[in-house]
Amino acid sequence: MNFARTLEFTLNGRVLSGADGSIASPSMRLLDLLRLQAGQTGTKEGCGEGECGACAVLVDGEVVNSCLVPVGQLHGRTVMSIEGLPRTDPLLEAFARAGATQCGICTPGMILAARALLDRQPDPSLDEVREALAGNLCRCTGYARIYAAVLDAATVRGGDA
């Protein structure tokens, strides 16, 4: 049995599989699959060693660095990149309004890391936001407006509940 051909997982609601060629190889980095094979370039490469978080995506709702995930380990899992985040997610507007995006290269990963935080802690404190985003480096904003955006989005979501 060839594992590569049985491999399948869900990316942004769509099933990818080794059998139909939408997964080229189990040893491919998830980052490369997203950017080069799936053509979804919202996930960025900043360092290639899990340090900057620009490539962060959610796997089963948990934030991971896609540069350090071989797709062979995603069998049966659900992956969400920025392209799969619902456009109604309050983080999107909160980031735009707060000025939490400048050059924008860290923004998709930052938003997904924030989404993972808000899913497990819908009403975080500033310190919890700072802890949750410590794996996502931003060189433009000094982070203050990112904190504000996440706290603001938490308020919006809280209003829905």
Add this chain to the structure above:
Amino acid sequence: MPIPERRDGFPGTRGAVGAPVVRKDAAAKVLGEARYVDDLVYPGMLYGATVRTRAAGGTIERIEFGPGFDWSSFVVVAAADIPGVNATRMIEQDQPVLACDRFRHAGEPVLLLAHPDRGLLQEALAAVTVHESPNPAPVFSIDDALALRGEVCPGNVFRDYLMSRGDLAAGEAAAEVVFEGRFETGAQEHVYIEPQGMIAHVDAGGVLVVEGSMQCPYYVLDTLTAVTGRDAGAVRVVHCTTGGGFGGKEEYPSHIAAHAALLSLKAGGRPVKLVYDRAEDMLATPKRHPSRTLVRIGARRDGRLSFLDMDFALDGGAYTTLSPVVLSRGVIHAPGPYACANARVRGRAVATNHPPNGAFRGFGAPQSIFAIEQAMDGLARQLGMTPLELRRVNMLRPGDRSVPGQLIDDTTDFDAVLEQALRESDYLARQEAFAASNAANAAAGRPLRKGIGLATFHHGAGFTGNGEVVLASEARVRANAEGRVQVVASSSEMGQGNTTTLCQVVAGALGLPLDWVTQAPVDTHDVPDSGPTVASRTCMIVGLIVEQAARGLRAELIGKAGLPATAADEHAFAAACARYLDAHPRLEAQARYEPPANVAWDETVFEGSPYASYAWATYVAEVDIDLTTCEVALSGFTAVQEVGRVVNPVIAAGQVEGGVVQGIGFALFEKVVRDGNGAMANNRMTNYIIPTTADVPPVRVFFQEQPGGTGPSGAKGLGELPMDGPGPAILSAVNFALGTRIACLPVLPEDVLAALQAAPAPEVA
């Protein structure tokens, strides 16, 4: 969040200036839809790679292509393949695009490869060996270079400036207290999160098109025409969404563009993508210049400065690049915002065998301002005054002349800036409380120490001296028949928000809703040269030009298309545009920068008014130091500045917050470690440490707005200012907490420990 309230619009506008509008690029960026160079893929695209030197200078003996590869399947470019000049066009043309014989530093590009398979390309890159005859006596320090222990270039000095005022000897004779010190700052890497990259191809019309990540499209064009021998009509430079610059994408993109272009030309015009990975980016691209400043400063007992003598030197690295202008800005800012009648600042940009250093936010000023601020603290100590008192005595005030010779005639109330910073940070009370708690902790053997420090400074916006006259920047504004307007300029968005602020200025001038105004894509075949996107000049200088162009457009519509001169809304504007375009082929107005009358600078004697506007600031840093580990944690930061009219308060505050955190990194974390060849040894994000969210509390930002700036509606330049203050303020806080006299940045825990061991150490639990 202390964002100032928006002001009413100035008369005749829709209030777009001063409004905290959402950035124009925000939606594309939060959705991940903005396209950066590495996101672009073309059919038939090749990937490029660069073979580099290893030694710290020497001679290239030969290049060996290893076995096991079909080298004919690779595009290979060496210096001999360059059709034009083998040099990037900067101030001097001493830096080769590809080294071919003698070279000066590790990491110098020698050979370029391209191939459609990037995996194979990476393997092939490792199979090319450059046989070098290394320079036996490389020079790695400013002191060694100045002492001529080894020669990088004749004399080892790229530039030597002298700014001299008054009578130094008389000032020394009058001094009752003198402080002397030596201050150093290290190299700093930009760490824009998007690494550098370019894609080149030749289009169907035979035009060489180069697109990528950059700050200065016309710099890139200038190098490309020189290197390829093509005229500007046969080369097109297109700016992609750029993931941060901070000066790091000012000069080096010209190299990468030239490399990609040479590969594409050799490959018959096929697209070639040359995008660096992080390690190569950190290894190859310029850093902030390391500095060494010797200061002698004297005062009368009352604190009034009687003389200032500074010897300021920058490590320029192996080629000239932008070092002369970085140096001149450093020299001009060296005396700080203080009055001193007898002053001398000598500045030298020194050649070493390090990879060249270059532009980085602040551009020489953070280094010299660090030195003067620390020297002021030292002098205050010697005088028995507080640092605050000494600054109050000597601060420049309206009617004074600065050391460079500029009459302080803007409306800035620098005392008010200082006072607000003291108030917002509760400086005096905290200073007292921290001293008391430090004494109590020392007595009880507890390891916590607290410190507070301040820096007062100003930063000139725009090119230094006659630079803006020479640039003679041009921009246009054009409209279509629906009344939709484009700002047409080469000023490049890299995150700082200038697309939005320029559109706000134009929308304000035309009385239009902001969404009627956009910036045209930055493409050298369409946009004029509005100058490089550097030097805190875009909002202030280019903003003024586009405002003038917008007024010209409006006048044209009033004169020729019946636009009512008053009370015209956007519908009247659109109707006038439609009428105009029925009769004319295009609707466009151009403007060129006219320097204000107060700017006159004599570079030969370094005298005059080097900048049209200065932003003024006082920053206060608070630190907690744990003597168990000697770690310094920032516990608070207050940044108060006067920046003229704030065009967009969210963007402006974001510039300050981001700049301050880069300054925190410069002060406490960021150290470029060199290997034996002078190359960056910690060229990974894992080992070059920039602040994370856990390291920085929210920075408290306050603006004072006095419309004294020479930019649109009284705006001043802002982008670089926040880089100047954190270094000296943080080090002052550290020295306050520990009673040490540390004089170098960055100050890492290892340095704190060494300083405590050199001084009588407090007891540690």
Add this chain to the structure above:
Amino acid sequence: MNSAATAASEWYRPTSLADALAIRASARGAVVAIAGCTDLMVGWNAGSRRLPSVLDLSALPELGAIEVGPDAVTIGAAVCCARIAAHPAIAGRLPMLASSARQTGSIAIQNRATLGGNIMNASPAADNPPVLLAFGARVTLASVRGSRTLDYAAFHTGYKRTLAEPDELLVSVTVPYPAPGASSHYRKVGTRRAQAISKVALAALIETTDRAEDGTRRVRDARFGFASAGPVPLTAPSLSAALRDSPLPAIDRLLVERALASDLSPIDDIRSTAAYRRQVAVNLVMAALAEASQVP
């Protein structure tokens, strides 16, 4: 930026330990065992397209459990740091381990990085080994030849070398509960406050006697683990011996300095200096002892 064409020769994803061990045995060390990949894939990026064959341990149930026993917690080698940090029994009984797991890289790293990988990668700077050393953990290795359990303190034999044979896999780590009333103290000194590699780290577990009538108490047993203080994660046998029966809090700093001088062998590298590491190691031990003396 990096090769998209990376392709391992073979990709094995067994779903039982027996299958995994068989593959490990037949490959004779020619397969790379992977779990969280947070260290390993950094190397993949920069390297060649042609990767070795891969044995993915992430689907083995035997490596994925946390078992809470009466005397110890046994943690599967492929359990990630996030699960360790969040586990109530670990947080309650082995708080140092919850703490080190929570300081292993960023949250994105903790969601992937495994305890087994942190041990088997054998970096002297690894975050969890000092805690395991201080707690006196045991590691269980398995191969087709059988399984064995070793004291973790003996496991690292030299820089990037361990007692594991090429056909063995690390299956689990057993961490005994400390004696009631023992004082534990973990401090990682990194290059910054989060997402950092340690410059030096200390885990200390200090058992003391009951307070004597004069209010003093003595060290009954003190065990330490250090990161980034030598070629491997280190215990401090001289220090442990020197401290036995010493009275708290009046422990002489010189005694600690002397003992650590022989226990530790820190170096200068791109992250810190030997001098700093040595000095701060002493300070951390003194702080741990001060804390132990204050336990009620």
